[in-house]
Amino acid sequence: MNYKEILLYGVYSDLRTEVARRFLGFLWWVIEPIMYMATFYLVFGLALRQGGPEYVPFLLTGMVAWKWFDGSVRQASVAITMNAGLIQQIYVPKSLFPLIQIFSNTFKFLIVLLLLLAFVLFLGKKPSLHWFALIPVIFTQLYLIIAFGLLLAALIPFAHDLKQVVDNALMLMMFLSGIFFSADRLPESVRWLFELNPMVLMIDAYRTVLLNNQWPDAKHLLYVVAIATPPLVFALLFIRKNERRYPKLML
Template sequence: MNYKEILLYGIYSDLRTEVARRFLGFLWWIIDPVLYMGAFYVVFALALRQGGEDYAPFLLIGMVVWKWFDSTVRQASVAIVGNAGLIQQIHIPKSLLVLIQIFSNAFKFIIVLVLLLVFLLAIGKRPSLHWLALVPIILTQLYLVTAVGLLLAGIIPLAQDFKQVVDNLLMVMMFLSGIFFTADRMPDSLRFAFELNPMVVLIQAFRSVLLHNQWPDPSHLLYVLVVATPLLIFAVLFIRKNERRYPKLML
């Protein structure tokens, strides 16, 4: 079995196992993000009365995009540690374990994205050719989560306490990624730093396409690729260098 077959089988097995161990099966892939987004909508849109008429789709787009990044990075970061028993028994490229988590979450994101598109159509948003731009935006975010996921997955087995730092950083990052507000709500002195966050760029790109039927700025997507590429290169080299150390660290 070659690495491609291992990857595809791993993704299939991961999804099937997740469905089998949940009472509601694959429906939980839908229920979980809906509950997650609904809770924030109740707090920010209803209780705190943030935003205006289009705040619901504005918020939901941000939450769907962020949820993909957040859940993927969290799960990918512990992919090597979580498979300690497996890697102590057989040799398997550790990056494959991380990629299985990344692509499994990408599959679930597509399901949630389809539901989001149905919601937008139901509230009167009209599709256009601009929606085709979702493909490069999705691929750009997939590239980013792959880079971050591999990097964290390589580091955490060497310093497992770092997982707590990652969890807290992701929580802080959620409020600084433009999910609840746009860059024009930030003070001028902080706006430049705010827009350096790749997730701000990606969430804005999704909103431009889905809410305003506008093409995303190619330079913004290129910026995300420029940020992610050195992270990805370093992550791949780092994991490769420590391939044989990981099983010993988790004895």
Template sequence: MPQHLFELILFSTYAELRAERSRSYLGLIWWIAEPAMMMAAFWLVFDVILKTGGPGYLPFLLVGLTVWQWMKSCITHGGHAIWTNLGLIRQARLPVLVFPFVQMLADTIKFLFIFALLLVILWVIGYPPSLSYLALPIVFAVTLLFAAGVGFLVAAVVPLIPDLRFVIEQVLTVVMFLSGVVFALDSVPSPLREVIALNPVATLLDATRGILMHAQWPDWPALLKVCIISAIVFAIGIGVVRQLAPRYPKLAV
């Protein structure tokens, strides 16, 4: 990546974070409050009301929702980035890939703030750091690669079919419930559990929970498979955006 393009992405990400903070009276607090409210709702339903959570459900839910919210934000915000900037794309000669990159990088920075708080909470409630933390950068790199790949695919198509963004929101909700975000895969009947285990999101969540909650190293062969899939999806997403880039300036704003 050319240095001037890299600097543009960094500056645009900084500007995006500042603009988002200024749009909300709560500022940085809202970055934490939003996922916290979602976590509280699921904890109330599954653990308090339905009593299906079991021991350790709160940290299980915290880790799952934190990582899932990061992935979902990268996919949705990055996926809408080209469509929401069509006016700017028509006026300025900028590589369209910049816009999804900026959104995904901004969401990743927010995730790191939230993840730091998550670590403190886990340590306080009895899940201390371990040597397996050394695997976290690898797991997170694969997670970002997968989310970015899907985000680029969405970003490529949404400008052509804007209503697709509503369908994608519903699809992501279904994926959340089929990835073990709010319930353990062990509670799923065997045939269905084996199918869900093929989901890359489920593999990434399982690896993150294993590191943070059980001091376990990831399942490296499974993680490698997800990495290969993620790299393929990422390459396809980049390729499709580049292929369709000449059409975006001609679309109605």
């Protein structure tokens, strides 16, 4: 079995295990995001009437993109330490463990994205050719997730306290990623600083495509790729260099 087959089987096993643990099985992948979207619609759309009728799809688009990033990075960051028993028994490239978590979350994200598209259509938005731009947007965010997921997975076995730092940093990052407000509302003098956060640009790209029927800014996508490449290269080199040290760290 080659590494690609191991990766695919790992993703399949992870998804199958998650289904087996839940009473409703794979239906929960559909029910959970529907409940999630319905809650935000009831609270912000009907109860608070926050930001007008356009605010609910604006908010949901940001939350869907963010939850994919947040959940994937959190799970990938501890993937090596969570597989300590297997690592001590046989040799498996350590980068496969975070990748399994990332691609499992990506599969679930695509289901949620389809539900978001249905919700956007339900609200009266009309699809256009611009929606095909979701493909490069999704791949750009996946590249970003892989970069930071692998980086954290590589480092946390050497410094377990880093996990708490990651959890708090992601919480802070959620409020600084433009989920609840647009960068356009910020003064020009500080907007550039806000947009250094790659997730600000990713969330804006989804909104540009889905809500405004426009092409995303290619420069923003290239910036995200540029930001993600150094940590990805470092992570791959670091994991390769320490492949034989990880089992010893798990003792």
